[in-house]
Amino acid sequence: MRSFIISSSAVKIDRYYDKNFKELAIESIKDLEKKISEPLEPEALIISSVAVEHLDRQSNMAGIIADYLGLRNIRVYRVESGEASGLAAVQIAHSLVSSKAVKKALVIGVDKLSDMPNAKIAELYSYLKDSDYIQIHGVSPLSEAALLAKIYMKTYDYSYEDLFIWPFTMHQNSLDTPHAQLRFKISPDSYKESPILAEPLRLLDSYPFGDGASALYIVSEDVAEEYDVNVSIEGLSSSNDVNDIASREDLLIFSAVRDSFIKTLKMADIELGKLKYIEIHDNYTPNAFIVLESIGLADRGKAPELLQDSMIGSAHVNLSGGLKARGNPWGATGIYQVHEIFSALLGEFKKSVLGEIEYAAAQNMSGCGDVSYSIVLKRVR
Amino acid sequence: MMFERSPAKIWRNRDVLYRLKYSYCRDCKRSFYPPRGRCIYCGSSNIEHRYSSGRGVVKEFTVVYQTPVGFTDMSPMVIGLIEMEEGFRLLAQIVDVKPEEISNGMKVEAVLRRMIVDGETGLIYYGIKFAPLIEKS
Ligand SMILES: [Zn+2]
Numbered sequence: 001m002r003s004f005i006i007s008s009s010a011v012k013i014d015r016y017y018d019k020n021f022k023e024l025a026i027e028s029i030k031d032l033e034k035k036i037s038e039p040l041e042p043e044a045l046i047i048s049s050v051a052v053e054h055l056d057r058q059s060n061m062a063g064i065i066a067d068y069l070g071l072r073n074i075r076v077y078r079v080e081s082g083e084a085s086g087l088a089a090v091q092i093a094h095s096l097v098s099s100k101a102v103k104k105a106l107v108i109g110v111d112k113l114s115d116m117p118n119a120k121i122a123e124l125y126s127y128l129k130d131s132d133y134i135q136i137h138g139v140s141p142l143s144e145a146a147l148l149a150k151i152y153m154k155t156y157d158y159s160y161e162d163l164f165i166w167p168f169t170m171h172q173n174s175l176d177t178p179h180a181q182l183r184f185k186i187s188p189d190s191y192k193e194s195p196i197l198a199e200p201l202r203l204l205d206s207y208p209f210g211d212g213a214s215a216l217y218i219v220s221e222d223v224a225e226e227y228d229v230n231v232s233i234e235g236l237s238s239s240n241d242v243n244d245i246a247s248r249e250d251l252l253i254f255s256a257v258r259d260s261f262i263k264t265l266k267m268a269d270i271e272l273g274k275l276k277y278i279e280i281h282d283n284y285t286p287n288a289f290i291v292l293e294s295i296g297l298a299d300r301g302k303a304p305e306l307l308q309d310s311m312i313g314s315a316h317v318n319l320s321g322g323l324k325a326r327g328n329p330w331g332a333t334g335i336y337q338v339h340e341i342f343s344a345l346l347g348e349f350k351k352s353v354l355g356e357i358e359y360a361a362a363q364n365m366s367g368c369g370d371v372s373y374s375i376v377l378k379r380v381r
Numbered sequence: 382m383m384f385e386r387s388p389a390k391i392w393r394n395r396d397v398l399y400r401l402k403y404s405y406c407r408d409c410k411r412s413f414y415p416p417r418g419r420c421i422y423c424g425s426s427n428i429e430h431r432y433s434s435g436r437g438v439v440k441e442f443t444v445v446y447q448t449p450v451g452f453t454d455m456s457p458m459v460i461g462l463i464e465m466e467e468g469f470r471l472l473a474q475i476v477d478v479k480p481e482e483i484s485n486g487m488k489v490e491a492v493l494r495r496m497i498v499d500g501e502t503g504l505i506y507y508g509i510k511f512a513p514l515i516e517k518s
Pocket of ligand 1: 424
């Protein structure tokens with residue numbers, strides 16, 4: 001039971017004070033529409049957004065965007081699964097198409113973190129944690145990631161400077177990513193001198209707050225056959241962990257990330273070595289290393305040593321620049337990741353590095369691996 | 382005038398927030414917090430609820446500067462990973478001590494403190510933070 005992606009697009013992640021959520025979402029499908037040979041007539045619209053209620057006082061976002069797009073008598077859904085909302089929305093589209101409920105589904109991810117001051121965005125980010133018992137302490141994924149960084153460094157004997165390889169590589173990679181929010185190199189000094197967010201983590205260990213929207217057109221096999229190039233969703237799965245990291249028995253492996261990745265590879269019926277390109281969810285520097293080790297690209301504690309020129313093992317990782325430099329507009333992030341790996345399979349993204357590849361994957365999670373989704377795409381012809 | 386946080390929500394959580402009510406699994410003998418109806422380790426529903434002594438040890442901590450709205454006046458704020466005497470761990474603020482004087486392995490105890498002041502109503506929400514343990518002779 002497969003579904004196919006035939007078109008995608010993404011706006012540059014930036015500050016769009018002049019555009020509201022609807023306008024940014026609609027902006028994101030302009031390119032997508034140009035790349036298909038028929039009128040855009042989805043039978044389902046799935047909107048991924050984490051914070052539209054809080055940032056824009058808006059519910060029923062899918063119904064309203066459908067209205068602005070002139071779509072009538074279709075199925076509409078708004079999906080929210082924390083920072084993993086993007087791939088959760090793709091999973092809904094894939095399920096609708098592969099179960100033959102619809103033939104064409106349009107998925108749009110959108111969030112606008114520039115619409116409010118940073119302290120408000122930090123508050124909304126803490127909403128990813130249990131509101132009764134965790135948020136009340138002022139805990140957010142940032143403080144959790146800071147604790148993980150200290151535990152990671154002590155357990156595996158790394159200095160803070162040793163972690164620089166990740167943000168450095170991400171900023172290197174984003175230089176030629178057209179939709180990246182940050183396109184500049186960073187030096188060890190700028191890393192060590194950037195403001196502290198939660199020690200030891202500094203600004204350059206985190207992602208920039210920005211506005212973004214990205215879109216995918218997911219269709220059934222008979223629709224896809226009319227196109228020269230076919231990219232199929234071969235595997236797509238998810239998993240969860242306890243929301244409270246203090247209760248985890250093993251803090252240095254994200255079990256939801258590992259479990260969802262294993263299930264996704266199994267569904268796609270491939271080994272990890274087949275993947276030449278993977279986009280991972282690196283909301284904070286330590287999380288990037290823990291994710292790489294959780295999905296099996298590096299042994300425990302080895303990711304910082306093994307990473308070379310954005311390659312780890314046989315896979316290129318986060319050629320976009322990742323959340324760190326491409327950006328992390330929450331509900332849109334997973335859609336950006338799929339846009340990137342889909343475009344790479346078409347030979348339209350990072351071709352000089354990747355050449356022609358058959359398989360690519362993305363991993364999209366919330367907080368410190370509270371829930372995680374993975375997807376494997378294959379170029380079929 | 383509107384509440385940003387529900388007073389009822391804080392009131393109904395009083396045993397967990399103020400008395401550190403936690404769960405003990407009779408099957409796998411492990412404890413966890415906040416309490417749940419099923420064991421987060423083995424899935425058993427053979428659970429009993431207990432109350433913590435409030436004493437624990439700092440396993441790790443971080444000093445947070447980018448604090449959420451409601452906590453900005455506490456910045457920089459120390460968040461500790463604390464292992465309680467009863468074996469469960471939790472994340473909470475560490476207070477009454479300078480960050481440079483905190484170390485892993487330090488003994489701490491629960492103290493009742495102001496958590497958040499509701500933006501519009503000024504209503505104060507209290508909760509548990511941790512301070513260095515004062516040994517009573
Ligand atoms: Zn148990």
